Amino acid sequence: MxxxxxxxxxxxxxxxxxxxxxxxxxxxxxxxxxxxxxxxxxxxxxxxxxxxxxxxxxxxxxxxxxxxxxxxxxxxEGTYLLRTNLQDGEPEELWQRYILLTEIEQAFKELKSDLHLRPVYHQLDNRIEAHIFVSFLAYCLQITLKQQAKQHAPGITPRAILEKFKTMQMIDVHLPTTDGRELILPRYTYPEKDIALLLYKLKLKLPNQPPPKFQLKITHLRIKIM
Structure with a gap:
């Protein structure tokens, strides 16, 4: 090998x-x-x-x-020895079962560390189930990201990808107008060179900047009772 x-x-x-x-x-x-x-x-x-x-x-x-x-x-170098009490099956099948076990353990590790499944602070059963369900959906997204990285950008983990994407932020720029309204410009920060390269490798495309919107700005409200 x-x-x-x-x-x-x-x-x-x-x-x-x-x-x-x-x-x-x-x-x-x-x-x-x-x-x-x-x-x-x-x-x-x-x-x-x-x-x-x-x-x-x-x-x-x-x-x-x-x-x-x-x-x-x-x-x-030494020899890797796998000891088991199972007597049925070929050695290749036992090795595949062991590899599957390591993948299951890795899944639980990612749920507890990366996705923060535990600790669970809820006490009601429906809230606990909702917490686990949302964590499971997050794990599905993480596996999807892992497979996409494995295909287009091998060598980088989902955790590293998310750490890089943390530098990008969505902000709202508020600009007052002369007619008393406020122009709001939702904008995301422009990706740096390494993030742009990662987006290109993962075949991901950022959405267009959101359109501006107006908001009525109310500073003072006085009510006179006759």
Whole structure:
């Protein structure tokens, strides 16, 4: 497995080096994908990444296998043993069940940490069920975002995507008019370069800026009783 991953990683790096008209940001995104697929094998290869103001060329983007790190990892490698009391079924089927178990545990972890399912402060049954239902809908959206990121922008997690999107805000600009009304301009902040690149990779498009609206501005209201 180690040799296969190392070979795949090395071939992928060669493909990236031969690509033409690729920007540094695109190169970093593709390297992030390759790193996720390679796992610990990534540390075996010494990679030189172009600096921010450098062009991508054979001199600024280089890589080579670190033989000393390779021998050290080979020395530390062991054997993964899965012990079970189940006697029926093939080893491949038991391994698939174990992988499914880890995915279920990861789902509960995301519900409790990322989506804050717990603690539940409600006491009535209908409110508890509503809380769990909303959390389940949020989890469905998170899985959808995870699958979309896996397809279009591998190497980045839904948590990282949401953290980046937190910098974007929706604000209302209030402008008084001469006739006593108030012009309200709902506007969202313009995405920065890294967020714009992420939106492009995820194939997401921001909606148009909302249209302005007028509001009657009432400063004082006096009622005279005769």
């Amino acid at each position: 180690r040799q296969r991953r190392l070979r795949n990683l090395y071939e992928r790096l060669k493909e990236l080096k031969e690509m033409k008209k690729i920007t540094r940001d695109e190169l970093l995104m593709k390297l992030g994908t390759a790193r996720k697929e390679a796992g610990r094998i990534w540390n075996i290869i010494d990679i030189r990444i172009p600096m921010k103001n450098e062009k991508i060329s054979g001199d600024t983007f280089t890589f080579k296998i670190n033989r000393e790190k390779l021998r050290e990892q080979q020395f530390k």
